[in-house]
């Protein structure tokens with residue numbers, strides 16, 4: 138059930154029907170698809186005949202990986218239970234002989250009932266292994282006692298079945314003290330001898346198998362402590378406040394996975410390979426300082442600043458971490474609080490106020506662009522001289538739109554004019570409007586506030602909260618299922634879905650959440666419309682094109698990059714391939730900053746740049762994030778197009794001419 142609220146894993150529940158109490162997953166392998174499906178069908182027929190279960194979905198091909206990913210996430214998401222009670226790893230992964238498993242499970246369940254534990258477990262049934270974590274509140278001394286009692290009882294049960302305390306995860310600190318009980322004193326002494334031969338000074342990972350500390354010492358929380366009360370600007374109420382939000386990190390270490398494992402989390406660690414640059418490292422530092430703090434401002438610690446510095450706010454962790462640790466939001470809150478006691482960098486002020494400054498400077502864009510191409514000036518405002526800054530446009534997108542004549546159509550959409558499209562990517566904005574017109578949509582644009590993305594990422598939360606409030610109030614009465622709000626830049630439009638509900642006053646939160654249901658990235662909107670049959674294929678050419686797509690990391694975390702793939706595949710002969718890249722490394726202003734340039738390029742070098750260089754001149758490169766496109770240009774000297782531009786260029790009609 139915990140996977141229902143996990144952004145990434147909820148997508149992997151596609152094969153589940155109804156609300157089953159348990160799921161049995163069986164993998165069939167064979168020489169051909171047909172043979173494997175025949176084998177599966179044979180078994181499902183028998184299961185049906187014996188009334189063992191009510192749904193028998195068969196999943197094949199690439200979807201199999203999603204099913205196993207759901208299974209693998211099981212242990213991690215158990216840590217995502219709201220409140221102080223958590224699934225704790227004192228039992229973890231006991232194993233017995235397969236023939237004994239049914240009897241063992243039944244005794245195990247009885248034992249857990251006697252401890253008032255509602256057992257939720259999953260098993261590698263074929264290997265006789267059972268995964269289980271009792272749910273305990275280790276902030277309370279009573280449950281610390283239960284922690285030991287349950288672990289002891291479990292070890293005694295395993296001993297009776299001649300099983301193993303740990304079938305795959307290892308005994309570690311928590312189960313090590315029960316090894317003599319399960320293996321017997323004689324074998325344990327042999328283990329001790331072995332350890333002392335290879336490690337006479339006891340320096341290799343001491344206390345893990347032999348001579349461990351008692352399992353209930355050195356725990357994360359001091360039992361029965363007074364809970365620190367920490368006030369924040371973001372509303373963390375749904376997860377019990379900021380400290381409980383950080384405490385959700387269960388140390389699983391999924392944020393240490395490397396590029397070959399796919400996904401985005403955690404780009405800084407993938408580049409530096411330092412534990413401090415993982416989501417976990419940041420969560421640990423933040424938790425310790427917020428817990429042990431003696432200062433008036435609990436965030437006023439340079440150590441937290443250092444830990445947060447290399448976080449790109451890519452939001453990879455928000456969807457990929459089994460506990461949904463949203464470090465981007467935590468970093469933003471931290472910066473906001475830290476700025477209360479410390480001066481704010483000049484470069485951060487400039488970045489945060491970028492939209493306002495561009496409003497003043499766009500009439501003299503030519504001068505501004507030449508000044509900003511000087512290395513010394515870039516250096517002065519904290520930008521790496523090696524970077525090419527985006528070119529400010531003299532005529533904004535809003536100016537163009539005011540003069541744009543369009544027919545009145547039955548289908549209407551509101552377009553969110555984000556600050557990046559308005560001042561930099563004006564041509565993309567024009568193409569988006571003309572594309573929508575050509576497909577039969579009237580585009581409405583009202584005078585509204587910027588998205589607030591730059592304020593959020595630099596921790597200017599008073600300004601961000603004012604903007605969120607204005608935008609929610611303005612669009613809530615306007616936008617509906619029939620006339621949704623759509624946006625071009627993922628990091629801007631997705632703020633409605635992600636940050637706004639927790640930045641507005643609590644009375645406006647429900648309105649913000651309702652509004653978000655009708656707010657879409659233009660890629661999502663066009664993909665849905667096509668699937669509903671509202672977009673006619675005959676509007677597009679039949680040319681053959683191969684496109685390589687890099688999706689924005691906020692889209693990957695908060696929406697679904699498959700929608701961009703579907704949107705780009707609308708023209709009949711367009712073949713679209715997803716580059717298995719995570720974050721591009723630019724992440725808004727992050728990669729432009731001189732202190733972050735090297736890391737930013739190192740991240741790009743891992744998957745994205747090689748993925749593009751491999752197919753130079755053979756494929757069109759698509760990227761829907763403005764900073765991703767700049768990173769691709771700086772890293773590979775290749776022009777990347779917004780998907781909207783590619784689809785616009787595929788149109789057959791006269792609209793394919795910018796007026």
Ligand code: SF4
Nearest residue numbers: 386387389390392458
């Ligand atoms: S932050 Fe890392 S270690 Fe912590 S729960 Fe998430 S993936 Fe696991």
Ligand code: SF4
Nearest residue numbers: 403448449451452454
């Ligand atoms: S937001 Fe991105 S960079 Fe920051 S901790 Fe999460 S995954 Fe890592």
